[in-house]
Amino acid sequence: MGGHVSATQIASLCCTNSSMFFKLTRSSLFKMRLPLIPISMGVLGKNTIIPLFQISKASSRHRLLKSIARLIPRYERCTCDECEVFSGIFGNTFWHQNVSPTLHYWLNKHSLPSLPMSAFPHLRKICTTGFIVDPNGSNTYLIHPERLALSTLYISGGRSLLVTPQTSFLANQYMRLHQPHYTHTRIVVEGFGHSDLLIGEESYKKVFPHILSHIRSSEEDQRNGVTRLQESKYSKEALSWGDDLYGERKKGFLSWVSPLVLFWLFMMFSLIVASYLL
Numbered sequence: 001m002g003g004h005v006s007a008t009q010i011a012s013l014c015c016t017n018s019s020m021f022f023k024l025t026r027s028s029l030f031k032m033r034l035p036l037i038p039i040s041m042g043v044l045g046k047n048t049i050i051p052l053f054q055i056s057k058a059s060s061r062h063r064l065l066k067s068i069a070r071l072i073p074r075y076e077r078c079t080c081d082e083c084e085v086f087s088g089i090f091g092n093t094f095w096h097q098n099v100s101p102t103l104h105y106w107l108n109k110h111s112l113p114s115l116p117m118s119a120f121p122h123l124r125k126i127c128t129t130g131f132i133v134d135p136n137g138s139n140t141y142l143i144h145p146e147r148l149a150l151s152t153l154y155i156s157g158g159r160s161l162l163v164t165p166q167t168s169f170l171a172n173q174y175m176r177l178h179q180p181h182y183t184h185t186r187i188v189v190e191g192f193g194h195s196d197l198l199i200g201e202e203s204y205k206k207v208f209p210h211i212l213s214h215i216r217s218s219e220e221d222q223r224n225g226v227t228r229l230q231e232s233k234y235s236k237e238a239l240s241w242g243d244d245l246y247g248e249r250k251k252g253f254l255s256w257v258s259p260l261v262l263f264w265l266f267m268m269f270s271l272i273v274a275s276y277l278l
């Protein structure tokens with residue numbers, strides 16, 4: 001989604017809940033497979049930037065899409081309208097209990113006045129494919145692992161939102177397989193979802209130490225002019241492509257309720273859009 005930066009310009013890489021693999025939670029994947037994004041882009045027309053603030057002026061097309069976004073099911077509801085609209089479009093990006101009220105207010109009332117949607121069709125292709133592809137859906141990136149000659153740290157939240165910890169698991173396996181002479185670490189932090197890994201009230205204690213440690217060890221490796229193969233109890237598992245201990249937890253019948261609700265909402269959504277456009 002914007003070309004690539006040569007690895008020679010990057011000292012090391014740290015990703016939270018993102019990687020070359022996109023393994024979505026069951027409800028997020030279901031939502032992505034429905035043609036919600038193509039229909040939304042049709043509703044938006046030429047102006048694909050949605051004003052998010054409640055007080056902002058919005059066109060009738062934007063107001064329609066925001067109204068529909070408020071109806072889309074998600075794990076947590078909120079009293080803040082901006083948060084409701086954003087979560088309707090993306091899904092919840094953080095667990096509210098992990099974020100302070102001050103940060104929540106800043107995020108919704110100051111930080112993001114508008115949401116550009118033009119990249120969403122590309123994002124949908126990536127999410128439904130399961131790994132990074134170009135805007136035409138072609139696998140042009142994963143076939144070049146030699147471009148990723150650097151140390152990596154992949155961090156996932158253990159209480160999944162949007163993507164599952166498989167996202168970091170597969171990335172870590174890929175890097176160990178293709179760049180075995182660099183250090184590759186993967187961490188799953190329990191209790192965190194998606195963006196709360198970075199903006200959570202407890203992130204400085206539970207997440208940032210891993211990032212700092214990764215930066216320090218990468219700098220040390222570069223100073224010493226060596227790359228090292230991480231020797232750990234997991235090294236034997238590195239190429240085994242085994243199951244992930246932190247895979248998406250089975251949530252029983254309830255995990256299917258959301259997709260069902262989504263399906264019926266999608267039907268309703270289609271009817272509203274059709275009656276609006278006809």
Ligand SMILES: [Zn+2]
Pocket residue numbers: 077078079080083084096104
């Ligand atoms: Zn909220």
